[in-house]
Amino acid sequence: MNNQDTPKKSNRIFPIILAVLVLGGGGFGITKYIHAQSHEETDDAQVDASISPIIPRVSGYVQEVRVKDFQHVKKGDTLIVLDDRDFRIRLEQAEAAVSGAEGNTRFSEASASASYANIATSQSNISTIDAQIAAAKVNVWRADQDYSRYNNLIKDHSITQQQFEQASAAKQTADRQLDILLEQKRTATRQTSATSAQSNASSQQVNVAKANAMQRKGDLDNAKLQLSYTVITAPEDGIVSRVNVQIGQFLNAGQTLFSLVIDGSVWVTANFKETQLEDMKIGQPVIVKVDAFPDHEFEATVSSFSAATGSRFALLPPDNATGNFVKVVQRVPVRIEFKNTADSAVKRLRPGMNVFADVNIK
DSSP states (O other), rough: OOHHHHHHHHHHHHHHEEEEEEEEHHHHHHHHHHHHEEEEEEEEEEEEEEEEEESSSSSSEEEEOOTTOOEOTTTEEEEEEEEOOHHHHHEEEEEEEHHHHHHHHHHHHHHHHHHHHHHHHHHHHHHHHHHHHHHHHHHHHHHHHHHHHHHHHHHOOSSSHHHHHHHHHHHHHHHHHHHHHHHHHHHHHHHHHHHHHHHHHHHHHHHHHHHHHHHHHHHHHHHHHHHHHEEEEEESSSEEEOOOTTOOOOOOOTTOEEEEEEEEEEEEEEEEEEEGGGTTTTTTTEEEEEETTEEEEEEEEEEEEOOGGGGSSSOOOTTTSOOOOOOOOOOEEEEEESSOOTTTHHOOOTTTTTEEEEOOOO
16 A cells, blocks of 8 residues: 555655746746846956056166055055166256356356447447547648638748648648548447447357256256156055066066056946847946855946947957858947945955946836
8 A cells, every 4th residue: 555655645746846846937037038128137247447557767777666466555655666876877967067057158148248348338439439530620620721821821921931831730630630530430330340249149159058058957857857757656546466576677668567456446347249239328227246246236327338349449350351251249348337436345346357237228
């Protein structure tokens, strides 16, 4: 009897289990179907963040390394110190060049001032000579008048020969004196012109000296700037990556040393299929699940859509005009930003973490 009852009981349990599985599977399928009508999902998503490369602006040997792997730093904190002795020597040379250029400028200005003074003196001499010429012309006129009178008197024998000769000598002396003064004026005029030309040259020299001084000051500012670059600081608050820099190592300008993940710059980049974008819009709510925190749901919103598919930004983008064409569903990167950036869980997210994004499109 017992052997006959056992199969009957087993036959009754199996339909019950099958019914439960069918109902459960149907309910799960219906739930997923209803959810899919108002949501778009993807697990092709990762956490992203602003990552700033730490790059030296000048070449040099490493003197100090003041940061360790994965250390949190503040904006302005010193990360790397380069040997600055060469740069200090260049700074001293630039300072000396500035002093020399400023001295040349002062000397040129003094020369220009002396030239201006010589011009004023020459012009004063010309004015004095003009006054003397005017007086000499008066003497010449008077001597001419006396000579004319004495010439008439000597014909009548009213005066002696000696008196006539004195009048003639006075006329010649007055004429000669006028000629001398006129020649002195011409000489003074030429000297004034030469002094004026020299003054112009001195003025140009002053401009050249000032330009040279400005250039030397620019070299000094550049030397100070180059010296400041020997201290590499953090551009923002954040966490550094692995620091592969050793004391004594030679660094080239423009060489990437390590990276800095900037604080408060975390978001999600989700790569949705092109067939999922029809009803997606900016501002739609998103539920984000991160593999590192499976029990925590992050609230977020759709922020922006990429201007092109991900394949277009690849190093070697596909060219469908060559070879056999195979249609492949493309994916478009979508930026998703967290609502509560002050959430402690958000602060623990790291770029590259895998994410599941669920966008509510209704």
